Amino acid sequence: MTEPEGDPAKGRETVVQAMERSAELYGLQRSYGRLYGLLFFADEPRSLDDLTEESGYAKSTVSTAMSALERYHLVHRRSMPGEGKRAYFEGETDFWRVFQEFLRNQVMHEVTIMSRALAEAETELEAADTEKAKRDLEKVRRLQSVYDKSETLVDALTSNSIDRLADLVGRLGRE
Amino acid sequence: MTEPEGDPAKGRETVVQAMERSAELYGLQRSYGRLYGLLFFADEPRSLDDLTEESGYAKSTVSTAMSALERYHLVHRRSMPGEGKRAYFEGETDFWRVFQEFLRNQVMHEVTIMSRALAEAETELEAADTEKAKRDLEKVRRLQSVYDKSETLVDALTSNSIDRLADLVGRLGRE
DNA sequence: CGAAATATTCGGTAAATGCCGAATATAGAA
DNA sequence: TTCTATATTCGGCATTTACCGAATATTTCG
Numbered sequence: 001m002t003e004p005e006g007d008p009a010k011g012r013e014t015v016v017q018a019m020e021r022s023a024e025l026y027g028l029q030r031s032y033g034r035l036y037g038l039l040f041f042a043d044e045p046r047s048l049d050d051l052t053e054e055s056g057y058a059k060s061t062v063s064t065a066m067s068a069l070e071r072y073h074l075v076h077r078r079s080m081p082g083e084g085k086r087a088y089f090e091g092e093t094d095f096w097r098v099f100q101e102f103l104r105n106q107v108m109h110e111v112t113i114m115s116r117a118l119a120e121a122e123t124e125l126e127a128a129d130t131e132k133a134k135r136d137l138e139k140v141r142r143l144q145s146v147y148d149k150s151e152t153l154v155d156a157l158t159s160n161s162i163d164r165l166a167d168l169v170g171r172l173g174r175e
Numbered sequence: 176m177t178e179p180e181g182d183p184a185k186g187r188e189t190v191v192q193a194m195e196r197s198a199e200l201y202g203l204q205r206s207y208g209r210l211y212g213l214l215f216f217a218d219e220p221r222s223l224d225d226l227t228e229e230s231g232y233a234k235s236t237v238s239t240a241m242s243a244l245e246r247y248h249l250v251h252r253r254s255m256p257g258e259g260k261r262a263y264f265e266g267e268t269d270f271w272r273v274f275q276e277f278l279r280n281q282v283m284h285e286v287t288i289m290s291r292a293l294a295e296a297e298t299e300l301e302a303a304d305t306e307k308a309k310r311d312l313e314k315v316r317r318l319q320s321v322y323d324k325s326e327t328l329v330d331a332l333t334s335n336s337i338d339r340l341a342d343l344v345g346r347l348g349r350e
Numbered sequence: 351c352g353a354a355a356t357a358t359t360c361g362g363t364a365a366a367t368g369c370c371g372a373a374t375a376t377a378g379a380a
Numbered sequence: 381t382t383c384t385a386t387a388t389t390c391g392g393c394a395t396t397t398a399c400c401g402a403a404t405a406t407t408t409c410g
Contacts, residue, residue, distance in 0.1 A: 006302025008311060011295065015315065018292035025285050027202040029398075041311055048357070058400045063358060085356045085407045093314065095321050110200050117193035120186065127181025136183060136216055139268065140190065146270050149341045156344035166324045168343070169331035204368075223387070233370045238388060260377045260386045 012041050028068070031057060035065050036074055039091030045078060046089050073101040096162040104158050111147055111154070118144045187216050203243070206232060210240050211249055214266030220253060221264050248276040271337040279333050286322055286329070293319045 016037030023033030038054055039046060048066070052059045066089055069075040078088045092098055118140050125137040157165070191212030198208030213229055214221060223241070227234045241264055244250040253263045267273055293315050300312040332340070 006299040006304075006308070008300055008303045008305070008308045011297075011299030011303075011315075012311060014292045014299075015289075015296045018289045021288060022285055025281060031398080040314065043307070043310055059356095060358075060360090060401075061399055064399095067358090084354085084409075087357075093317065095318070095325075106200060110197055113196060114190075114193045117189045121190045122186075124181040124186030124189075125183055128183045128186075129181075130183070132218070133181070133183045135218055136187060139215065140186075142268065143270070146337070149337050150270075152341045153337070153344060156347055160347065162321070162324050162328070166327045168347070169328060172331055172335065172343070206368080234386095235371075235388075235390090236369055239369095242388090254377095259379075259384085262387075 012037075015040075028072070029065075031055075031061070032065050032069055035062065036069060036091055039075055039089060040093065042091070045080075047086055048089075051089065073098050100158045103154050107154060111151060115144070115147055118147070187212075190215075203247070204240075206230075206236070207240050207244055210237065211244060211266055214250055214264060215268065217266070220255075222261055223264075226264065248273050275333045278329050282329060286326060290319070290322055293322070 016034055019037045019040070020030040020033035023036070024030055035051060035055055035057070038051060046054070048059060048062055051057075051062045051066075055062065057065070066075060066077065070077055074092055076090050076092060078090065079086070080088060121140050122137065122144070125133045125140060160168075191209055194212045194215070195205040195208035198211070199205055210226060210230055210232070213226060221229070223234060223237055226232075226237045226241075230237065232240070241250060241252065245252055249267055251265045251267060253265065254261070255263060296315050297312065297319070300308045300315060335343075
């Protein structure tokens with residue numbers, strides 16, 4: 001009679017596939033999800049050559065992938081003393097941090113651009129004097145107010161731990 | 176001497192361009208951002224032919240765009256009595272609603288899939304008995320806990336008005 | 351500085367995507 | 381049901397993208 005036997009490789013592969021899917025949903029390539037998964041389950045930092053070897057992708061592909069994943073704060077690049085130029089990569093496992101960085105960089109930027117556009121439109125529409133302009137102005141102002149409130153929310157999300165926020169919303173019903 | 180003169184078309188165009196950008200950020204095509212912008216500033220519901228005419232895109236392009244935008248709850252399709260098969264489209268102007276629907280559908284779905292994958296991996300890794308499996312199990316469980324907390328948060332975000340939430344986080348500092 | 355090791359960039363190619371217009375399907379009216 | 385008006389789907393083309401491997405650039409060490 002044998003031990004109860006699990007297949008760890010199968011378990012990891014399942015998770016990696018889910019990560020590929022997630023990458024896709026958030027607008028990244030599936031290959032990036034896979035590479036991230038490799039790092040997620042790696043016990044030690046991985047070099048570009050390690051990743052090339054273990055993933056089967058070309059080194060150039062892995063290189064650009066790492067740059068992209070770094071931009072999204074999904075991986076960190078480190079160099080080790082005495083290792084020359086060689087870089088090592090680690091996966092960021094705190095997804096909440098990743099999300100916060102995304103809000104802080106991409107979303108905030110988008111909000112800024114839209115707010116600026118809305119302000120400019122407001123100016124043009126205030127100076128114009130037709131009925132149509134009045135209606136447009138109303139729409140622009142309403143949208144502006146949504147963006148303003150969103151900014152408050154994003155601020156809260158980016159400056160609090162997920163535990164604090166989960167705790168906070170947990171009390172939502174009880175007040 | 177002339178009136179102070181604004182250019183409403185220019186104001187609208189600026190906003191539409193910002194919408195194109197936003198569409199891109201959220202993984203949609205720029206053309207969809209433009210089409211949404213058309214609807215945003217339209218005072219009456221627009222038919223497919225209207226949109227084709229006003230946007231310059233082919234009817235087939237507009238048709239698929241509308242289907243996609245509908246899926247994301249960015250536009251609504253209506254039909255008018257006595258208008259035969261003709262459909263009319265309106266832009267959803269409540270962005271918070273759009274965001275909530277996105278959370279409810281796409282994100283929740285993604286969370287479900289990842290949770291299932293993590294649960295399966297947990298099973299496999301529990302049954303295995305190596306040191307490596309133990310470390311992986313630890314990682315899987317930590318990720319699982321993040322996803323659990325996220326679910327709480329997403330629930331809160333999808334079931335409250337932005338005003339209520341903005342109010343709530345506004346009191347965050349003062350307690 | 352020069353040499354060696356490593357990373358990035360770049361041109362090319364196969365695959366995917368966006369858009370168009372024609373063909374097909376479908377809903378509603380007679 | 382048949383006819384008409386409208387919407388959707390599909391094949392094709394042009395553009396873009398993802399990936400590769402070779403060429404170039406960069407960093408560190410002697």
